[in-house]
Amino acid sequence: xxxxxxxxxxxxxxxxxxxxxxxxxxxxxxxxxxxxxxxxxxxxxxxxxxxxxxxxxxxxxxxxxxxxxxxxxxxxxxxxxxxxxxxxxxxxxxxxxxxxxxxxxxxxxxxxxxxxxxxxxxxxxxxxxxxxxxxxxxxxxxxxxxxxxxxxxxxxxxxxxxxxxxxxxxxxxxxxxxxxxxxxxxxxxxxxxxxxxxxxxxxxxxxxxxxxxxxxxxxxxxxxxxxxxxxxxxxxxxxxxxxxxxxxxxxxxxxxxxxxxxxxxxxxxxxxxxxxxxxxxxxxxxxxxxxxxxxxxxxxxxxxxxxxxxxxxxxxxxxxxxxxxxxxxxxxxxxxxxxxxxxxxxxxxxxxxxxxxxxxxxxxxxxxxxxxxxxxxxxxxxxxxxxxxxxxxxxxxxxxxxxxxxxxxxxxxxxxxxxxxxxxxxxxxxxxxxxxxxxxxxxxxxxxxxxxxxxxxxxxxxxxxxxxxxxxxxxxxxxxxxxxxxxxxxxxxxxxxxxxxxxxxxxxxxxxxxxxxxxxxxxxxxxxxxxxxxxxxxxxxxxxxxxxxxxxxxxxxxxxxxxxxxxxxxxxxxxxxxxxxxxxxxxxxxxxxxxxxxxxxxxxxxxxxxxxxxxxxxxxxxxxxxxxxxxxxxxxxxxxxxxxxxxxxxxxxxxxxxxxxxxxxxxxxxxxxxxxxxxxxxxxxxxxxxxxxxxxxxxxxxxxxxxxxxxxxxxxxxxxxxxxxxxxxxxxxxxxxxxxxxxxxxxxxxxxxxxxxxxxxxxxxxxxxxxxxxxxxxxxxxxxxxxxxxxxxxxxxxxxxxxxxxxx
Ligand code: H53
Numbered sequence: 001x002x003x004x005x006x007x008x009x010x011x012x013x014x015x016x017x018x019x020x021x022x023x024x025x026x027x028x029x030x031x032x033x034x035x036x037x038x039x040x041x042x043x044x045x046x047x048x049x050x051x052x053x054x055x056x057x058x059x060x061x062x063x064x065x066x067x068x069x070x071x072x073x074x075x076x077x078x079x080x081x082x083x084x085x086x087x088x089x090x091x092x093x094x095x096x097x098x099x100x101x102x103x104x105x106x107x108x109x110x111x112x113x114x115x116x117x118x119x120x121x122x123x124x125x126x127x128x129x130x131x132x133x134x135x136x137x138x139x140x141x142x143x144x145x146x147x148x149x150x151x152x153x154x155x156x157x158x159x160x161x162x163x164x165x166x167x168x169x170x171x172x173x174x175x176x177x178x179x180x181x182x183x184x185x186x187x188x189x190x191x192x193x194x195x196x197x198x199x200x201x202x203x204x205x206x207x208x209x210x211x212x213x214x215x216x217x218x219x220x221x222x223x224x225x226x227x228x229x230x231x232x233x234x235x236x237x238x239x240x241x242x243x244x245x246x247x248x249x250x251x252x253x254x255x256x257x258x259x260x261x262x263x264x265x266x267x268x269x270x271x272x273x274x275x276x277x278x279x280x281x282x283x284x285x286x287x288x289x290x291x292x293x294x295x296x297x298x299x300x301x302x303x304x305x306x307x308x309x310x311x312x313x314x315x316x317x318x319x320x321x322x323x324x325x326x327x328x329x330x331x332x333x334x335x336x337x338x339x340x341x342x343x344x345x346x347x348x349x350x351x352x353x354x355x356x357x358x359x360x361x362x363x364x365x366x367x368x369x370x371x372x373x374x375x376x377x378x379x380x381x382x383x384x385x386x387x388x389x390x391x392x393x394x395x396x397x398x399x400x401x402x403x404x405x406x407x408x409x410x411x412x413x414x415x416x417x418x419x420x421x422x423x424x425x426x427x428x429x430x431x432x433x434x435x436x437x438x439x440x441x442x443x444x445x446x447x448x449x450x451x452x453x454x455x456x457x458x459x460x461x462x463x464x465x466x467x468x469x470x471x472x473x474x475x476x477x478x479x480x481x482x483x484x485x486x487x488x489x490x491x492x493x494x495x496x497x498x499x500x501x502x503x504x505x506x507x508x509x510x511x512x513x514x515x516x517x518x519x520x521x522x523x524x525x526x527x528x529x530x531x532x533x534x535x536x537x538x539x540x541x542x543x544x545x546x547x548x549x550x551x552x553x554x555x556x557x558x559x560x561x562x563x564x565x566x567x568x569x570x571x572x573x574x575x576x577x578x579x580x581x582x583x584x585x586x587x588x589x590x591x592x593x594x595x596x597x598x599x600x601x602x603x604x605x606x607x608x609x610x611x612x613x614x615x616x617x618x619x620x621x622x623x624x625x626x627x628x629x630x631x632x633x634x635x636x637x638x639x640x641x642x643x644x645x646x647x648x649x650x651x652x653x654x655x656x657x658x659x660x661x662x663x664x665x666x667x668x669x670x671x672x673x674x675x676x677x678x679x680x681x682x683x684x685x686x687x688x689x690x691x692x693x694x695x696x697x698x699x700x701x702x703x704x705x706x707x708x709x710x711x712x713x714x715x716x717x718x719x720x721x722x723x724x725x726x727x728x729x730x731x732x733x734x735x736x737x738x739x740x741x742x743x744x745x746x747x748x749x750x751x752x753x754x755x756x757x758x759x760x761x762x763x764x765x766x767x768x769x770x771x772x773x774x775x776x777x778x779x780x781x782x783x784x785x786x787x788x789x790x791x792x793x794x795x796x797x798x799x800x801x802x803x804x805x806x807x808x
Contacts, residue, residue: 003043003085008092011039024096030166032098033076033106036089037169040079041214048214048223054796055134056292062134063304063791064285066278066312069118069257070125070139070226073615074107075170075213077459082130082216108163109616110170111145112228114261114573115534116641117309117347119615120420120779123641124786126452127779129217129224132795133787137226138281138312140273141171141211142257149573149612154589154718158259158576171211171228179283180234181206181276187368198325198368206250207234208280218454218478222796229280230254260575261534262353271357271365274311275318279366282318286327296327300340304791307344307414310355310406316342316413317372325368331375342414343790345447346407348638349424349432350538355406362404373404380412388439396435411436411443416790418447421639421660423680431684445789448660449639450782453480453775456645461623463502464649468771471495480778487772496764503626503650503767510624514569514608520596523603526565527757530646531629532613532621535572535581538636542584542726543739543746544568544629545591549707549716550747551605552595559600564754567606571613571621580729583722585609587711590718618645625651627753631746633737634658634680648774650767652756654749656742660777667773672766676749677742686738694735697743704743 016022016035027035055062077100080086090100113119121137128135147158185203189196208229215224231253233241241247258270282305289299307315316338323334348354362370377398384393394400398408411417411433417440419425425446429437437444458465458477468476471489476482489495507524514522531544548568555561570588574581592607610617628646630637630653637659647653647664655661656677665673678686686692698704708730710716711723730740757763787793 005092029106065306066138067121067308068311069113071113071118072110072122082218123452123779125215127783129215132222140277141228141230171213178209181279195328207232278314313406313410317369343416344410344414356403420449424638450779451644460619467498480775483775500764506623522567526567527626529627530569530625532571535574570609628653630655634683644777647770672769674749676745694740697740
């Protein structure tokens with residue numbers, strides 16, 4: 001729909017009157033928001049329908065991205081931007097005395113994910129649509145999103161996140177597309193003369209109802225679908241669930257998102273969730289495929305299914321189940337189609353995150369799926385007999401010691417396994433999945449993660465976006481790699497000043513938000529040093545904290561010390577059951593209290609821990625960051641994506657040589673990033689030879705000793721228990737993540753940051769180089785590589801990218 005300001009205002013007023021019988025001046029923010037969503041939706045619904053129809057008409061190969069998490073955040077502004085409506089709507093609302101920023105605040109974040117994995121899935125959704133690619137999301141519509149975080153006396157408290165209270169205005173429920181998912185009970189295979197028939201007894205029938213959300217591509221008349229499934233009781237089964245508790249047993253299946261990131265809890269409900277959305281998705285894909293009478297032994301030429309981490313690994317077995325039991329295909333043919341259809345991304349090498357499920361548990365969730373996995377495993381071992389030694393086969397088979405290894409299922413059952421950054425893929429190939437790499441070298445590949453530059457720069461940081469437009473035009477808005485043209489302007493002092501000014505404006509906004517949210521006053525002229533990510537020991541928020549305590553103690557020794565003022569900003573949720581992570585939160589909060597209330601410190605040092613970190617809060621923090629902390633122990637962070645978002649917004653990175661940090665360094669050059677710490681080889685060597693003794697660093701480095709002592713000698717108040725826990729984890733449990741080993745090197749890097757900040761012009765130059773190189777981490781390009789090298793799908797639109805001009 002072509003929109004003009006006049007037309008938008010008319011439509012908005014009309015829908016407000018129809019929906020709520022209200023005038024603009026009488027409407028509450030939520031009513032204004034809901035009206036705006038309806039107007040926006042009516043703007044893309046026809047394109048949505050046409051996109052889908054064109055896939056069918058052109059018989060186009062499509063990818064289905066299966067992910068147990070999606071973390072889209074708010075959709076309003078990003079949809080407006082992608083539709084090309086942003087400015088018109090902004091002005092139209094102003095004309096009515098309204099503000100887009102304020103209305104947008106009424107949108108509750110869609111927080112159906114924990115962190116990097118879920119946010120990546122949403123960046124990919126946006127990129128698939130913007131690349132004009134036929135791509136669909138498949139996941140779970142949790143009734144409760146990731147918990148709301150509050151701090152009480154410095155401790156994290158979790159509150160339920162009932163994001164659906166006002167309804168979700170973007171999604172469309174499609175009862176007519178519901179499918180039945182069978183769980184539990186028993187299964188018998190009966191030879192009926194023609195084929196083996198699977199007879200289910202005593203299984204629960206669960207109705208999976210899809211909720212579809214349109215994913216609008218950037219100015220290309222292309223809208224894809226993210227399909228999230230809700231669990232309901234089928235009408236025919238109502239009598240089986242007479243009490244509220246009985247009903248809950250079914251409905252609770254999609255109630256809560258498990259709040260763990262890079263970790264898994266072996267709970268049966270989680271396994272049920274995994275089977276539920278996997279089965280619902282696969283059934284609906286095959287049903288749709290069959291609608292057009294296409295032969296099933298060619299299905300892999302028409303659809304690709306992506307397994308995002310191991311949670312949807314049962315896709316392999318469910319696909320086999322349908323081809324075997326419902327379509328009566330023979331095993332070999334079904335297996336061939338399955339392997340050709342499936343692909344898998346590994347997102348971690350951390351042992352605790354690699355899912356293993358007890359065989360008995362899988363038997364109670366879906367006995368037929370277990371049978372199929374057992375058969376895949378048996379055939380796998382048989383196939384390798386005589387080709388590989390016994391140990392190799394035992395190490396790599398799917399079922400071992402009564403546990404089903406989901407990563408093995410995903411690798412054996414798919415044609416592609418990729419890591420998410422060069423280093424990560426290298427570690428998979430040479431270390432964690434070495435055996436499989438030896439077996440299937442052609443299946444392994446790297447796809448370094450990417451982010452959507454639209455949300456993380458165009459929407460989140462309009463000031464910087466405009467500055468960039470003035471320097472290099474608007475082509476970067478269609479092709480983020482064009483940001484690189486900024487490098488030609490590295491000597492343009494006016495531009496450098498403007499970049500500095502945009503940052504200062506954003507810092508002022510964040511300072512106002514911090515004041516309103518926490519009561520803490522911070523100076524926008526201080527360095528804003530940001531660490532935003534899940535709280536996890538390997539991400540080493542603790543290293544950051546130890547450095548802060550050092551700076552504090554230095555200032556206590558010498559209050560007149562000449563320091564570059566800093567505001568340390570944290571945003572992080574800890575899994576509710578992750579005790580150590582919560583201890584670190586408490587300690588950060590108490591250090592913050594101590595420092596912020598110490599009059600002798602003044603504006604030289606401030607520590608702010610913002611509550612309830614999520615996508616929308618990230619959009620406020622990132623544009624205002626001067627420094628991004630990417631300080632995980634080398635080898636532990638598969639990729640990281642906040643590193644990319646922060647550099648894109650002109651923050652300089654303090655980084656270990658871990659995950660995608662290495663590729664960031666390769667792009668910006670060593671002079672434009674602050675690298676420190678152990679390398680991958682050093683970490684692996686320590687881990688192999690066990691000759692790291694943290695206490696040596698404590699005993700030999702008086703700074704470390706003094707900082708650690710502050711945790712146990714009462715210097716930092718209110719952490720009697722927590723302080724000891726930290727102290728013991730480093731000295732008695734021997735510092736699993738090499739915090740003390742990297743401390744001195746980290747301090748040095750931080751000193752270099754302070755020194756560099758003194759020369760503002762040079763600092764801004766470094767920022768420019770970071771912005772200019774961030775385009776290499778655009779999700780549009782990452783997804784294009786998946787499309788070409790893994791999924792074999794092609795764009796259907798007439799390549800609008802780069803063609804629409806004069807956006808702003
Ligand atoms: O996935 C991100 C990576 C990040 C990694 C993260 C992740 C999760 O958020 C959850 C589970 C998991 O196995 C991995 O920790 O390094 O950037 C996207 O790839």
